[in-house]
Each structure stands twice: as structure tokens, then as C-alpha cells.
């Protein structure tokens with residue numbers, strides 16, 4: 077008996093070590109990608125894959141051959157959630173050609189991170205289909221037909237509409253030629269559509285019924301109107317940009333592929349639902365006789381953090397009439413807005429509504445049905461009219477004459493001439509407006525606004541310290557700046573020196589070879605203890621790094637590749653295309 081027991085302990089796979097982070101550094105070989113020659117791997121060991129949150133808090137070999145010796149952080153091949161030969165090809169194309177070996181290593185980790193770690197459920201709708209659920213969930217009327225994809229945010233077991241759109245953005249250009257990527261994104265559009273139809277005011281969602289994945293609990297007891305079913309919804313903060321991101325996911329896919337095949341009846345129902353939200357949330361707080369009228373969306377939480385709940389019984393601060401702007405109760409950081417006409421989210425919505433109108437115009441050419449075409453034209457009119465009135469609302473109500481910086485855009489306003497001057501790291505932000513397509517980066521209004529929000533005198537959340545500098549926000553607090561904001565700063569710059577210094581700053585604090593949510597500007601990041609930053613597994617930030625490198629490869633190849641001024645450009649989906 078005892079001997080048997082002893083023997084079976086000996087036979088236990090070495091994976092016991094998987095559970096203990098301290099050992100990782102000693103046992104790096106186990107986690108090699110397999111691209112680097114044979115080694116003991118998880119397939120051989122036949123053990124479960126390590127939880128990626130823990131995996132990402134240790135450094136795995138091989139290290140980069142740059143001065144920072146950054147680790148390799150991709151899970152073992154057999155532990156990846158989704159693999160795509162086309163995505164591997166992009167890495168094979170770029171990795172050897174990048175002159176900064178540390179940046180190349182981060183790119184190699186970050187570019188596939190969404191696929192490697194966050195595709196928790198996917199059916200392509202052709203060979204695999206959504207099955208029956210092990211749960212019975214109240215009010216789940218979704219059809220779950222066709223391709224579906226559930227893209228988890230990272231270390232929190234839920235899908236955010238905003239995060240998932242951004243998590244997938246760096247693969248969009250592959251969708252035209254790669255069927256697997258195309259189905260993955262089409263699936264993500266269809267899954268988001270179900271979320272929007274059922275709960276258009278919510279920001280984060282549980283795994284869909286047929287995925288068979290367990291829902292999790294966010295530990296709060298929020299009082300929200302309209303009510304929702306917690307086994308379907310992870311959190312229900314109404315953020316205008318969540319809905320803009322749903323539209324953006326489809327618009328990006330259309331721009332990349334020219335295809336309108338994702339425009340299903342469910343998608344149109346989601347669009348109708350969004351239009352209803354826009355109508356409801358463009359209502360002012362008082363009617364023409366200054367009588368209070370209740371808003372459809374209310375949110376209260378018991379908390380000591382002012383940014384986690386809405387005052388005035390869940391309503392938030394009052395909004396004036398006639399602006400054309402749309403209320404957003406919360407920001408893309410999931411913090412409460414102070415003045416709920418949140419400008420970056422309105423700007424993004426204006427752009428995406430206009431793009432959706434063009435998408436529907438393209439769709440009219442695919443049908444000969446007169447009634448359909450008429451209906452499409454009605455949609456197009458509504459979308460364009462909202463898009464225009466939001467844009468005018470921003471230009472008429474959010475431009476402020478600043479004594480130092482001149483004409484700038486406010487972060488928030490209320491329709492009573494109150495303005496909040498600041499920016500937050502999370503996109504949509506003021507800093508990202510040119511990337512969102514709202515302003516050109518050469519416009520004075522943008523340049524003045526940019527100078528303001530990248531100054532500690534113009535933006536209280538521009539934080540700097542001996543170890544790091546960037547824009548943060550109230551979500552993590554006054555000591556933490558977010559690498560994401562520094563990457564957006566790079567992508568909105570025309571100045572090679574500014575771009576390179578942004579990349580240096582981000583690299584310097586990415587000691588685990590991935591991008592953290594935020595970094596303590598005083599102490600930076602400790603390689604041993606992993607202290608000084610937040611969120612080990614934040615897929616969105618990794619995607620922004622990948623997008624930044626791909627942008628450089630296409631627009632400023634001399635900054636990333638050898639060859640100086642004649643360095644070849646690289647375009648995703650096309651390869652190197654000459655200088």
C-alpha cells in the first residue's frame with residue numbers, strides 16, 4: 077500500500093511545479109514555445125495548462141538578446157486557445173527584421189496574446205456549432221446561430237465590448253485572406269450583437285450559454301435600471317463607447333474585407349437597440365418646463381469610491397437640453413463620469429455611426445428587394461443625422477478657450493457650460509481622437525488639446541516620476557500612469573524622437589515582456605517581485621503595443637527595421653512591400 081503510494085507520487089508529472097511561481101525561472105525550458113527545439117513540454121507531461129495570470133507573473137526563456145533581456149511569455153503551443161498560421165507568419169516576418177531586439181520580443185508576445193490566451197469559446201458556424209447549454213438562464217433569448225466567439229478580457233473572467241474590439245483590431249487586416257481569422261472576428265461580432273440586444277446598457281458580459289463556461293461573480297450588489305440577469309451580465313455600467321465599439325468591430329471588419337456577410341437579422345436588431353439607447357440617452361434631465369424626468373438608466377453601488385457609483389439616486393449629474401450630445405454614465409475606464417456628456421466617447425460614436433451608414437450603403441447594392449432598400453435608407457438617414465448632431469454638439473459645446481493652451485476640447489461637459497479639462501488613459505480618450513478618426517492630428521484644436529493633456533499643468537492625470545511618465549486616471553489612482561497612453565502618444569506623433577522616447581518608456585517598464593495596465597511612476601516595476609504595476613494579464617494593452625509596432629512597420633519603417641531611409645514597409649496581410 078505504502079509503496080504503491082510512493083510510486084504514484086514519483087509518477088506524478090513535473091507539473092506540480094506549474095503551480096508554484098517561484099520555480100518558473102529555474103524551469104523555463106518547460107515553457108519554451110517548441111519553436112526553439114525539443115524540450116519537455118506540456119504535451120509530453122500531459123498536464124493541465126497553467127493559469128495565464130500566474131504564468132505571466134514569471135519570466136520564461138528564451139530571453140531577448142537586447143539589453144533588457146525580456147522573457148518569452150507565450151503559453152506552450154498546446155495551451156494556446158486559438159492558433160492561426162497567418163498570425164504566426166506575421167511574427168516570423170517581423171521578428172528577425174526588427175532592430176530593437178527587446179521591442180521585437182515584446183511584439184512576439186503581445187501580437188498573438190489575444191489568440192493565445194483570450195479566445196475562451198469559438199465556433200465557426202460551419203464545422204462547429206453552438207450546442208445546447210448546461211445551464212438554464214432566464215431571459216436568454218439569443219439564437220447563437222453561425223460563428224460565435226467569446227473573447228475574455230484577461231485576468232477577469234468576462235468579456236468587455238470595448239476590450240474585445242480592441243483585442244482583435246490587430247488581426248483585422250488578415251481577415252480578407254485568412255478564413256480562420258475571418259470566422260473568429262465574424263463570431264465576435266455575432267456574440268457582441270447578442271450581448272447588445274439583451275443588455276444594451278451593460279459593459280461586461282458572462283460567457284454565453286452554449287459555451288458551457290461558468291459565469292463568475294463580480295462581488296457587487298449593484299442596483300441598476302433596467303434590471304439584468306447576473307448570469308448573463310458581469311457588470312452593467314452604461315458606457316457609450318461600449319456601443320460604439322460594437323459598431324467599430326463590424327466597421328473595421330468591413331473596411332478590411334469589403335464583406336457585409338455579418339449583417340444578419342440579429343445584427344440589425346442590435347443596431348435598432350443602439351438607436352433606441354441613443355434616443356433615450358440624448359434626453360436632458362429636465363423637460364421644457366424645467367420638470368425633472370427620470371432617465372431610463374440608473375446605477376447605484378455600495379462603495380467608498382466616488383467613481384464606482386452615480387449620485388442623485390443613480391442618475392449622475394444633470395444634463396442640459398439641446399446639445400445633440402449623448403449621455404455616458406461611465407467612462408471607458410469604468411469610472412463614473414463627472415459631467416456625463418463624455419466627449420471622447422461621443423466623438424467615437426459620431427465616427428462609427430457615420431461609418432455604419434457607409435456600410436449600409438454598400439449593403440444596399442447586395443439586395444434587389446425594394447422594401448429592404450427603403451428600410452436601409454431609413455437607417456442610413458437616422459445614423460447620419462445622429463452622427464452629425466453629435467459632431468456639431470462637440471464643436472459647439474465642448475470647445476474651451478484655455479488661457480495657456482488656446483482652443484482645446486474638454487473631456488466632459490454638461491450642457492450648462494461646465495467643462496472638465498483632463499484626459500484619461502483609456503481609449504476613447506482625447507489623446508486618441510485622430511486614431512478614432514474624429515480629428516486630423518494636424519488640426520490646431522487637436523494640437524492644443526494634446527499639448528494640454530500631455531502637461532502636468534493642463535491635465536491632473538498626467539503623471540510623472542523617476543521611473544515612468546504618462547497619462548493615468550482615477551481608476552488606479554494618482555501614482556500610476558498607463559503604458560497604453562504612452563503608446564497612443566506615439567501613434568499620434570509625427571516626431572521620430574517623441575515616438576522613440578515613448579517606446580523606450582514603455583519597454584523599460586515591461587520587464588515581463590507584456591504590457592501592464594498601469595505602472596507606479598515613482599518606483600517602476602520590480603523584476604523579482606512584480607511589484608509596482610497592476611494587472612499581469614491585460615490583453616487590450618498587449619494589442620495596443622502590437623498595433624503600435626504594426627503602425628510603425630507600415631508608416632515609419634526606418635524606426636523599426638534595419639536599412640535606414642530605404643527600409644522596406646511592412647503591411648499586414650501583404651508582407652514587405654518596398655520602401
Ligand SMILES: *[C@@H]1O[C@H](CO)[C@@H](O)[C@H](O)[C@H]1NC(C)=O
Nearest residue numbers: 132133588590606609611612
Ligand atoms: C504586470 O504584468 C506582468 C506581466 O507582463 C506581470 O508579471 C506582473 O505581475 C504585473 N504586475 C502586477 C502588479 O500585476
Ligand SMILES: *[C@@H]1O[C@H](CO)[C@@H](O)[C@H](O)[C@H]1NC(C)=O
Nearest residue numbers: 426427430431434463464467
Ligand atoms: C461622414 O463621412 C463622410 C465621408 O465618408 C464625410 O464627408 C462626412 O463629413 C462625415 N460626417 C460626419 C458627421 O462625420
Ligand SMILES: *[C@@H]1O[C@H](CO)[C@@H](O)[C@H](O)[C@H]1NC(C)=O
Nearest residue numbers: 542543580581584599600601
Ligand atoms: C528606466 O527605469 C529606471 C528605473 O526603473 C529609471 O532609472 C530609468 O531612468 C528608466 N529609463 C527610461 C529611458 O525611462
